[in-house]
Amino acid sequence: MPRIAYFGPQGTFTEQAALRFPGELVPVETIPLAVAAVRKGETEFACVPIENSVEGAVPATLDVLIRDEPVVAVAETVLDVRFSILVRPGTAEIKTIASHPHALAQVREWIAASLPGVTSIATSSTAAAAAAVERGEFDAAVTAPVAVNHYELDEYATDVLDVADARTRFLLLTRPGALPEPTGADRTSVVVTTPNRVGVLSELLTELALRGINLTGLESRPQKGKLGTYRFYIDVEGHIAEPRIGDALAALHRHSREIRFLGSFPKADHEPSEAHNAEFTAAAAWVDAVRKGERG
Ligand SMILES: O=C(O)C(=O)C[C@]1(C(=O)O)C=C[C@@H](O)C=C1
Structure with missing residues (x-):
């Protein structure tokens, strides 16, 4: 079974994308680390986001593709994107909301309308934001719907999205062959x-x-x-x-x-x-x- 390093931790959109490819999934904290795992031969593949229909290209992926040893895409997959807002059980007031910058950008209007005055904080991924909320660092996280299964958090809102039919495209990368x-x-x-x-x-x-x-x-x-x-x-x-x-x-x-x-x-x-x-x-x-x- 080939190993696929994916932009994690567990519960990211990228994990949902990587599940569509046959292999054993290995969560990695950042996009550069996922690609480095392939370059070092630790995994055969890496799954990373490349572009979103609302927010555009993912700069971290573009930059990592041009550095160091070449890697090439051998497959792509596209996911429908809609977000859940997760909070610790019993949360009464939301003052801070955290997520990956691409996710925050896709729900900016919803936050302004539904949670006026909250501070938005960028985290390495949507699931990293959920983990941080679980630890008590922030009040709410903008996540993939599946994240609720991985963290001790409740759904404050689901199906959140400023622009309908948002989609993200992901690449499966490997070493040239x-x-x-x-x-x-x-x-x-x-x-x-x-x-x-x-x-x-x-x-x-x-x-x-x-x-x-x-x-x-x-x-x-x-x-x-x-x-x-x-x-x-x-x-x-x-x-x-x-x-x-x-x-x-x-x-x-x-x-x-x-x-x-x-x-x-x-x-x-x-x-x-x-x-x-x-x-x-x-x-x-x-x-x-x-x-x-x-x-x-
Ligand atoms: O943080 C995640 O869950 C990711 O997989 C990253 C990412 C992105 O880079 O665009 C993937 C899909 C969504 O558009 C929001 C965030």
């Missing part, structure tokens, strides 16, 4: 560091557009050196095994100072991507034949 087979409904992810010159981002995007490739995500994160310098995280529909995706990634490589492949894996929605692979294969075969003097 054989890639998942293409399914016709895949996502490919890379991070590119470009030279600092006019128009370079539009050149990258043009390379994708010219090949009919659908962009599903574009994030920038500071390079953390000179102010105003960024890396670009690019997600597209398709698999690196497909000629047009391989061709586009080779083009991105030519435009970049540094490029890191973050994986080609089946999309959680399984919606087939519109591909133009036949045209690419036919074009490559034609060039091949011309080179051999077989075609004009």
Whole structure:
């Protein structure tokens, strides 16, 4: 049974996501520690959140993907997100409420309307907030619904959410090895560091557009050196095994100072991507034949 380090402790949304993958789950306190477990070979996989439909990308995950030894995504899963507010039994007044910053951001309006004047406190995860409330450090925690099963806490409110239908996408990461087979409904992810010159981002995007490739995500994160310098995280529909995706990634490589492949894996929605692979294969075969003097 492979071991999966997940962003814990027990009762996080990430644990719910990790349960969808076969393996023995190992809770770890932070996103960098979950990925470090894979890099050190302590676990085969790590499960971490990557983006939320309301609050956007998870910066800790983006940053850890570019550091140290490469890791690649081999699967993704998407969870519906709704929150419970947990308190110690008998709590009469709530003055402080704690959670992961992404969770607090998704219930900000509810807190303002339902608990005016409370102080919001960031914790490492939603479940870490529940543990802290259990210890008496804060009055309430914004958690995943399952957290109530893991901590000696009561539900003060359930189904809390400012924006309906919020969803979070999670990645299953491992060390580079054989890639998942293409399914016709895949996502490919890379991070590119470009030279600092006019128009370079539009050149990258043009390379994708010219090949009919659908962009599903574009994030920038500071390079953390000179102010105003960024890396670009690019997600597209398709698999690196497909000629047009391989061709586009080779083009991105030519435009970049540094490029890191973050994986080609089946999309959680399984919606087939519109591909133009036949045209690419036919074009490559034609060039091949011309080179051999077989075609004009
Ligand atoms: O703290 C947790 O429970 C997590 O799994 C993290 C996380 C996130 O990073 O977005 C996951 C899903 C929710 O959007 C809120 C928090």
